Amino acid sequence: MNRALKEHTKELVKQNETGKGISEMAQRGKGNAKIKVKDLNLFYGEKQALFGVSLDINEKEVTALIGPSGCGKSTFLRTLNRMNDLIDSVKITGDIIINDENIYTSSDVIKLRTKVGMVFQKPNLFPMSIYDNVAYGPRGQGIKNKKELDKIVEESLRGAAIWDEVKDRLKTSALGLSGGQQQRVCIARAIAMKPDVILMDEPTSALDPISTLKVEELITQMKEDFTIVIVTHNMQQAARISDKTAFFLNGEVVEYDETDNIFSTPKDQRTEDYVTGRFG
Amino acid sequence: MNRALKEHTKELVKQNETGKGISEMAQRGKGNAKIKVKDLNLFYGEKQALFGVSLDINEKEVTALIGPSGCGKSTFLRTLNRMNDLIDSVKITGDIIINDENIYTSSDVIKLRTKVGMVFQKPNLFPMSIYDNVAYGPRGQGIKNKKELDKIVEESLRGAAIWDEVKDRLKTSALGLSGGQQQRVCIARAIAMKPDVILMDEPTSALDPISTLKVEELITQMKEDFTIVIVTHNMQQAARISDKTAFFLNGEVVEYDETDNIFSTPKDQRTEDYVTGRFG
């Protein structure tokens, strides 16, 4: 990588503190460990993708996962709501404890997934109307009352900063929306479940800056009620919205600390290389 | 939107000039108009998505298209290689002239598409091996020679900053790669055609910063040979790599100018609102 680019990255990174200051989240007290991950190994068949990952994620905080492409961020995130169960070849060892319950020994994966919501990397709306997409989760929980559903749908869509754009076409297919619009409806769909924890896998990578900021603002609000774990490639985003940041590399957690520390005084050389763009 | 966020956006935007300076592309001479778009209107059935778009895109420059989600950036981009022909309901009026040829009256859409390559928003590799994906285009052009193909594949993958990650698994399915890896193979696939113009629809939205920087560097290199049109939500990216920027809003081009001007002294209030984050 040429020098110019490297310096440029540094510039970007310096900007962290400012972003942090602005987003008014500095003075929040530390939460308790909501999620405890101990010595987690994950294999896709023969191939190991996570190596002894251990980290505690605090309640009502935003935890960001960063790292280069293919390092296992998505894989890790998906262990937290047992989404990897869907892949036959996946083998997992180690413990993940959420709300004092080991999610891999407790068998109530439905409860787990209602408590731990998720927003995916690619928008994955169902081929039904916008309304039905958002009402999908609550309906699955047995909420039938139309008024109640209407309310949930509106609140969730507002929460995801998309209400105004879709309020007149709630009954039309969700697949007619643009990528950015779709992703925001996905967020609304997750919010509609009122989960404890929300996992987000690059939720804003398909959004324009305005929507991104709205969503970031939303995340900042949401952490009053929710514990949020977010994968992002955008280091400024991590810096702006997260309380703690974990840096992943080749399936290992290289460093996990307060976001400020990660970006300003990383302990590991590789972390420094990465956040300053000297890596790879 | 709250004040804090607005200011924050301004911060981000200020950073433009720095990025620009660093990426060493300030003093390039102006190219000729490679692509001339005149009074382009596009309809999806009844619904109009582009309104009288006119702009000239210069040869061997990078032109960025920015604007909020749903404003028609992708739609516009896809008119340049007649990708919208695939959608039955699409009606187009106006002229697009590439290399002095009106692409909508000339009927050789295949030639057009070999000359005007494209990288999509979501990675769309074929269900075949990585090698076959990259060799797909050249083979379509009648290149059968194994040595030659090998060379093209390697060069293209190197060019897309993915060679090292995949060189040992060229013959395995491309769909086993992570999202970021897939997108870079898509770029390799487009490069392999050695086109005149390359259209990119948020090509880096699924990439980590390292790969993003590599791709941006690549784009900077590529403009020695190619004319590049790129849709991006990342205004810094637009600022860093593009020579000219067009700001789209509700299907119209609000402002089109040197990138420097767009970000430092926009003429239209709406442009200013958008690039400073005061919009919406």
Next chain:
Amino acid sequence: TNTENEDTQATSGDGYTLAISGSTSVGPLAEKLAYQYAEHSDTKIEINQIGSSAGITNAINGVSEIGMASRDLKEEEKASGLTDLVIAYDGIVVVTHPSNKVKDLTMEQVKQIFTGEITNWKEVGGDDMEIVVVSREDGSGSRDAFQEIVDYSSGELVKSAIIASGNGNIKTTVANNKHAVGFISFEYIDESISTIDINGAEATAENVLAQEYKLSRPFLFVYKEEALSEAGQDFIDYILSEEGQQIAAEAGAIPVK
């Protein structure tokens, strides 16, 4: 309905269903008889045309009360206690394409044609044209009877013969092919094919009864004596009555008396 369960309860009159199944050649005649019989009795008659062997099997294992057969019973079938009864005879006629000039043959010529000794129509006074033999399938009642009377065995049948299942298929095949010769039951004779006199005798019921025309076979009802219901017996009696035999004659079959 499954008669097996019911014939212990009611064996005649209202609501009783008499199940008959078997030969597709006897079937149409039996249907006509049952149709007329309905004026005399309330017994409902179910007739299934599924082939002689299936009908015989059904009669043996009780799925049907009466089986219809257009061939003689085999040893093992007789051994299982079946009674057979001739309800009518069926005349068999040799047919050709209407354009064929040949109108009569000797029994010997018929044999030579079907065994492949004569292969061209000119050898029997017709045009110079290859002969295409059409026969029924092995096991068919018509074919058994035809071969027995004409006096050749299945093994002797010319190998390239077309095998058609059912009178209708033979008729359609012959009607569409100038070269063809086949044999069908009297009741299916119509103007789409031309009939052949054998040894100078025309194919008519009278000639059969007068023993001048030799090609005929029996239509059989088979049943287990002990399983035959009153209704069944009554229907059989009706068939053998003057009226029943009259109907058979009108349907193109040859009465037993």
Next chain:
Amino acid sequence: MSIPTENKQTENIGKANKRKYFLESVSSKLFMICALLSVITLVLIIGFVFYKGSHPFVVGGYSFIDFLFGTDWVPSEDKFGIFPMIIASIYATIGALIIGVPIGLFTAIFLAEIASTRVAKIISPAIQLLAGIPSVLYGVFGLAIIVPFLQNTFGLAKGQSLIAVILVLAIMMLPTIVTVAETAIRAVPQSYREGSLALGVSHIGTIFRVIVPAAKSGIMTAVVLGLGRAIGETMAVILVAGNSLIVPTSLTDSIRPLTTNIALEMGYAAGTHQEMLFATGIVLFSFILILNFVLAKISAKGGN
């Protein structure tokens, strides 16, 4: 949200989930039973056919080799050789595949990729309609149109022949192949199409290089189902095959495929004759199993 209500809610979810898990495990077992039904029926049918068909060889002292390679089939004289029929079945099946599969697939591609939506909307249902026309009518059509046509065109003494069978079977395979393959092709994601077109590959090139390979599994299903129809077909074939007991040496010879032999004589057969027809069924089964096996191999090779 106050703490007590939250606890209550959690409890409720717990209870509701118990029911859900119960439903979940019951349903998955039910689904498995449904899936096993096809295995059970296959076992029953194979058992039935083998039980009946092996009897003459196990008890009756007939030689299976003579059965397979004998050229005489005269049940009334106790001669049971099905060699001509085996050959006839192989020829007829291969012939029907050679003609029916490409035409069917190409038609499916045409409907899914080339025809306008309006045209496809008319033709596709019309072709599905063909699937419902009773095979007897195909036979009658064959007998009234194809057989005389062949007879006149090639100056034959009889049109009932191998080629007539092949044509009728190919026609009968069409609806199945076209319908299933068209569905599969339509299901290929649009992004593949776009990706390929954007690389300057022509529409036709895109179809044959990306779309068809991506729909491979559905296309194989189409072929397997169509083949099933061709092998299993009897009524139409009886009418146009001629059913002669000769080993075919040319396309114009009349033939008797294995299925026809069973259907033709089952109505009149009894005793050993009937058992021999079941034995014919066993051979037919093996034939089908081998074909399925080969097709599975081909599709595995073509892919991955």
Next chain:
Amino acid sequence: MRDFKDNLLRGLLWLSAFLSVAVLLMIVGFIFYKGMGLISFEFIFGDYSPEGGGGIWPMIVTTVYTIVISLIIATPIGILAAVYLHEYAKQGRLVRIIRFATESLTGIPSIIYGLFGAVFFVTTLKLGMSIIAASLTLTIIVLPVIIRTTEESLKTVPASYREGSLALGNTKLQTLYKVILPSAMPGILSGIILSIGRIVGESAAIFLTAGTVAAMPESIFSSARTLTVHSYLVTQEAGDIELAAAVGIVLIVIILAINFSATYISKKLNKATNK
């Protein structure tokens, strides 16, 4: 050269489509040409008469019975079996065996199904020659068709739908009927339409299990004659092609009606999806 190949392939595509349509027109035309003369109100709605000149109403009723009963049994079993194979089962030996069995069932001649049905349903289960025995036999015949086509259409449902639904705390079962089956509906429907075709077109398997009684069935336990068996019998014994073709016309109309309503229903079901 490339253009030549393209044009050649394009030509072949057009030619194939043309041939298929031509064959379609010829067959349908043939059937209408031969049979139209017999079609009348009396022919369709009249009772059967062995003397000739009667109608085919009993056969129409029987045909509808067999279609409805077979589908009522086969559709749920087939769909659920496919769901098991694609959504539930671990891809191992069991699945391979089931697949192989299913595939092999498709190739068995209908006459063998008929003989099996005659022994198993008619005699062993003591159902007698009846509509129900025939329908059960037909169920076995169409099961593989439904399983295979359903499985194929399940394959086309994007994995992201499954993930999205499960991540919202829905069970597999909920995911199945709320998202997966609706998205797979068009494929499933085309399988059902093919099955209807197979049921309607079947003769050998039916006359050995339902028989050929040409009277109005009193119940599904009655022996009866379907339209196809009727056309088979009149072709085979009487060689009456006009009558067979007239029956064919009625069948075509019935199938058209079923296909149209099936497409209509699927459109209704998928309103949100297709829009």
